[in-house]
Amino acid sequence: MLVVLHHLYFASTQLGPYGVKVFFVISGFVMWHTTLLADISVTAFWRRRIVRIVPLYWIFLSILLAIALFAPQYLNSTVVTPETVIKSYFFIPYYNTSQNIIAPLLVPGWSLNYEMFFYFIFGVSLLVKPDALRAILVGAFLWSLALLGQRLHSKFPAAETYTNPNILLFFNGVMLAVIYRTYGASSLILGVILISSGVLLGSFGAPGDLGFVESFIGLSPTLIVAGILALETALRRLPSQVLHTIGNASYSIYLSHLFFLRLSELGWRSFMPLGSSQVLQVTYVAFTFVFAIAGGIAVHYFIERPMLLFFLQPKISNSNQAGVAR
Numbered sequence: 472m473l474v475v476l477h478h479l480y481f482a483s484t485q486l487g488p489y490g491v492k493v494f495f496v497i498s499g500f501v502m503w504h505t506t507l508l509a510d511i512s513v514t515a516f517w518r519r520r521i522v523r524i525v526p527l528y529w530i531f532l533s534i535l536l537a538i539a540l541f542a543p544q545y546l547n548s549t550v551v552t553p554e555t556v557i558k559s560y561f562f563i564p565y566y567n568t569s570q571n572i573i574a575p576l577l578v579p580g581w582s583l584n585y586e587m588f589f590y591f592i593f594g595v596s597l598l599v600k601p602d603a604l605r606a607i608l609v610g611a612f613l614w615s616l617a618l619l620g621q622r623l624h625s626k627f628p629a630a631e632t633y634t635n636p637n638i639l640l641f642f643n644g645v646m647l648a649v650i651y652r653t654y655g656a657s658s659l660i661l662g663v664i665l666i667s668s669g670v671l672l673g674s675f676g677a678p679g680d681l682g683f684v685e686s687f688i689g690l691s692p693t694l695i696v697a698g699i700l701a702l703e704t705a706l707r708r709l710p711s712q713v714l715h716t717i718g719n720a721s722y723s724i725y726l727s728h729l730f731f732l733r734l735s736e737l738g739w740r741s742f743m744p745l746g747s748s749q750v751l752q753v754t755y756v757a758f759t760f761v762f763a764i765a766g767g768i769a770v771h772y773f774i775e776r777p778m779l780l781f782f783l784q785p786k787i788s789n790s791n792q793a794g795v796a797r
Contacts, residue, residue: 472717474579475728475763480756489673491582492640492692498586499644500651500696502593507602507652513594520590522782523722524583527775531726532559532577539576545737549576562587564628573628579725584632589641606645613642617687636687643693647700657704665698716768723775724767731766735759 477487506516536556539549548569558565559575564584567574574581592612599605620634650656673691676682685691699706717724739755 472724472764474725475732475760478729479732479759479763489692492637492689493695494582495585495637495640496644496647496689496692496696498589499641500648500700501644502590502641503606503645503648504652506597507648511597513597516594516597517590519783520587520594522779524586524590526778526782527722527726527770528577528580528583529560530774531730532575532580534730535577545733551576564632566628573632577726577729579729585635585637585641588633589638593641606649609645610642613638636689639687640689640692643689644696647693647697651700656701658701659705662698662701662705665694665701667698669694669698717764720768720771720775723771724764727767727770728763731763732759735762 473490473493474487477484477490481487535546535549536551538545539551543549550567550569555565555567555576557563559577559580562575562580562584564573564581565575566572567576567578570578572578572581573584575584592609596605596609599608616634617636617639620631620636623630623634625631625634669691672685672694676685735755735758739759
């Protein structure tokens with residue numbers, strides 16, 4: 472939702488990138504938390520991650536390419552070349568000249584370059600036992616890359632991406648999962664303190680060298696995720712179907728929201744003759760935000776979910792099907 476707001480109205484802020492940082496921490500937490508006691512092979516782990524990430528991304532990337540090739544007037548700026556297409560499909564970082572950032576043609580995919588790299592590293596780590604050693608090695612490797620990046624200051628897109636301090640956020644999530652599974656801290660007061668500290672630190676920063684340290688290790692988003700984990704028990708007593716649905720559809724919302732924002736922008740032009748009052752502006756922002764979220768939820772239920780069920784459901788042989796029928 473932070474990313475949607477960023478692209479809708481707060482593009483001059485760091486709201487969107489900050490939301491992605493929070494997600495990186497969550498991703499590291501989820502990977503460790505869900506695989507710790509699971510008997511899963513490296514190839515099975517990679518297959519599940521690919522099925523979870525790639526098909527939906529390729530669908531929206533293909534839609535974007537089709538629009539860029541056949542109806543470019545509906546896009547603000549998208550430069551399509553054979554090189555950018557190949558690199559966008561296969562998560563190879565490159566400089567997107569139209570956006571002046573390292574990002575694929577489907578710009579939200581910049582975070583997937585980090586995700587896929589982390590999944591590769593994490594998958595290899597599943598070969599290491601015991602789990603404590605595995606966590607140490609994952610952390611040592613990611614920290615080595617981040618420190619190397621600070622020393623080399625490479626301008627090569629792949630090196631700049633894979634040595635960016637953002638990769639430490641995944642390890643922060645892993646550490647939170649280790650702490651959570653070991654101590655199971657659950658406290659309403661602790662949760663509020665951690666979240667408040669994270670928000671304040673992210674909003675106002677920290678002075679001097681402490682600010683650099685906070686920015687480098689991603690303390691603010693990590694504190695927020697830690698606080699939410701501390702509130703987990705209390706929040707489960709007050710379930711919200713709306714937020715739960717948005718959470719389930721978060722990946723669909725992330726990939727599709729730019730399309731729905733653009734549709735709203737094009738549709739809103741018909742209201743321009745009415746003027747540009749503050750009321751109309753507020754109405755536009757509110758409607759477009761809800762439209763993008765609702766559109767992402769629809770994508771989740773009608774495209775993403777059926778696709779995941781198709782790829783991940785157990786394959787039952789004919790004989791087993793007969794047995795099940797009996």
